[in-house]
Amino acid sequence: MPELPEAETIARGLRDPVTGATVDRVEVVHADVLDREAGDFSARLRGAVFESVGRRGKNLVLRLGDSRRMVVNLGMSGRLLLRGPGASGAPPTHPAVYFHLEGGRGSLVYHDVRRFGHLSLHSASEYATWSASLGPEPLGPEFTAAALQRGLQSSTTPLRSWLLDQRRVAGVGNIYANEAAFLARIDPRARTHTLDADAARRLHRAIRRVLREAIDARGTTLRDYRTAQGWKGEYAAKLRVYGRAGEPCPRCAEPIVREVLSNRSIFFCSRCQPAP
DNA sequence: CGTGCCCCCTGTCAGC
DNA sequence: TGCTGACAGGGGGCAC
Numbered sequence: 001m002p003e004l005p006e007a008e009t010i011a012r013g014l015r016d017p018v019t020g021a022t023v024d025r026v027e028v029v030h031a032d033v034l035d036r037e038a039g040d041f042s043a044r045l046r047g048a049v050f051e052s053v054g055r056r057g058k059n060l061v062l063r064l065g066d067s068r069r070m071v072v073n074l075g076m077s078g079r080l081l082l083r084g085p086g087a088s089g090a091p092p093t094h095p096a097v098y099f100h101l102e103g104g105r106g107s108l109v110y111h112d113v114r115r116f117g118h119l120s121l122h123s124a125s126e127y128a129t130w131s132a133s134l135g136p137e138p139l140g141p142e143f144t145a146a147a148l149q150r151g152l153q154s155s156t157t158p159l160r161s162w163l164l165d166q167r168r169v170a171g172v173g174n175i176y177a178n179e180a181a182f183l184a185r186i187d188p189r190a191r192t193h194t195l196d197a198d199a200a201r202r203l204h205r206a207i208r209r210v211l212r213e214a215i216d217a218r219g220t221t222l223r224d225y226r227t228a229q230g231w232k233g234e235y236a237a238k239l240r241v242y243g244r245a246g247e248p249c250p251r252c253a254e255p256i257v258r259e260v261l262s263n264r265s266i267f268f269c270s271r272c273q274p275a276p
Numbered sequence: 277c278g279t280g281c282c283c284c285c286t287g288t289c290a291g292c
Numbered sequence: 293t294g295c296t297g298a299c300a301g302g303g304g305g306c307a308c
Contacts, residue, residue, distance in 0.1 A: 002301060032285095058302080075302055077286080094286085114285045116302060157279065166303085173301055222301065223288085242301095262280060265299085 002074045003058050004138065004171030005214035006225050006233065010080050011055045013228030014108070017082050018050045018062070021105050027098040033112060034097070035120035044121055045070070045099070057134050057170030067124035075116030077224040081109045113224060134170040138207050143169065149200035152192040159195070160188035160266050163207075172207065175220055175242045178267050180206040182241045188266045189259075190276045213238065241267040 002010070026042035028034065034041045051063040060072040060080060072080060081092060085106040097110040097119060110119060122130060135151075136142040151168055152159075162168055163177035172180070181188040183206035186199055195203070219225060219233030222243065226232060236243075240250050245258035249269035259266050 006301080073302075075285095076300065078302095112285095113287065114300090114302095116285065118303095155278080161280085164302085175301060220301075225301070263282080264302095 002078065002219070002225050003173035003176050003214075004055075004211055005176070005217075005235070006219035007055045007058045007060055007074070007171070008215050009219045009233065010074075010228050011053050011060055014053045014060075014062075014080060014082065017105070017228075018053055018101075018108060021050050022102040023048050023050070023099050024102040025100045027100065028096075029098070030096040030112075030115055033110065033115055033117055033119055035118060041119075041121065056131055057137070057166055058173065061127075064121075067127075069122045069124075069127045071120050071122055071127070071130070072110065073118045073120075075112065075114065075118070077113040077115075078117030079109075079111040079224070079226050080228055081111055081226065081230055082228050083107045083109055134166050135168045136170065138169050138171055138211060143204070143208075145197075145201045145204040148204045149195075149197055152195050152200055152203075155192045157192060158189045158261060159186055159192055159203075160261055162192045169207070171211070174264055175222075175239070176207070176210050176214065178242045179210045179240055182206075182268060182273060183210060185272050187273045187275050188268050189261060194276050241269065243267065 023045045026045050028038040028042060031038040048064040051065065054061045062070045064070060083106050085104045092109055092111045094111055094113045095109050096112045096115060099108040101107055155162055159181055160177050163172045164174065178188060180203060184199065184202040186195065186203060214220060214235040217233060217235035217238060218227055220235040221232035222236055241256050244256045244267060246255050249256055249272055251272050252269065254269055254271040256267055257270055
């Protein structure tokens with residue numbers, strides 16, 4: 001579910017409440033989301049301090065002591081929720097892991113209905129290897145139009161599939177891949193090596209624009225996604241094509257088309273995004 | 277190696 | 293109502 005804007009929003013929401021907090025106790029409800037046996041995972045976190053909260057692509061990255069990190073991939077339905085010490089409000093419906101914090105700071109809950117998410121612990125070198133396996137941050141300085149064009153030239157896969165490959169660019173998922181292709185006026189089925197320099201420039205701008213807009217709106221809630229505070233993101237109302245099959249194209253009023261590509265939906269305007 | 281398909285899991289919704 | 297099938301923001305594994 002969550003893509004870069006959702007992960008960024010969660011990271012921002014966790015930063016103040018969690019930074020400096022010490023893990024008192026880990027309570028594992030569903031060990032299948034962990035990268036190791038539950039007792040080992042819990043023992044390694046007990047007494048650890050969350051030194052910082054960041055993000056790499058769609059993943060949350062919480063720094064622990066000794067340069068260790070906990071990486072949280074939220075999968076389709078994962079949430080990282082803050083729960084106050086008073087435990088007011090309804091309890092979470094699908095908790096997988098609780099991180100109970102010391103000093104009346106409440107707890108951090110990893111919540112995941114489908115349990116496609118994963119929590120993993122990395123040493124400094126393991127983290128470096130993992131991070132290096134991901135593509136550049138699309139909002140960072142390494143992601144240039146020229147670098148994007150080179151990457152597109154090196155592959156024959158359809159654009160939407162290329163954008164979902166985290167080794168190419170880190171953080172774009174199905175919603176923002178479709179939105180970016182629309183803004184760039186490129187057919188999401190187009191083979192990437194057929195795209196010229198101007199298309200690459202338009203796509204570069206479109207990716208950055210849609211991700212920034214979505215961060216400003218605190219992400220897109222279709223169903224499961226929530227911020228760390230449990231709020232919905234507001235970007236769903238601003239989506240131009242995703243989930244809008246049959247509705248008029250915001251640019252030309254032609255009905256938006258839904259098709260299936262590699263078992264996942266694509267949405268596009270056949271007039272504004274002509275087949276190559 | 278690159279590419280594409282299946283599957284992991286649970287919940288929801290449309291159609292009959 | 294209740295059943296069935298399709299579909300959902302991701303990504304690892306495997307066959308070609």
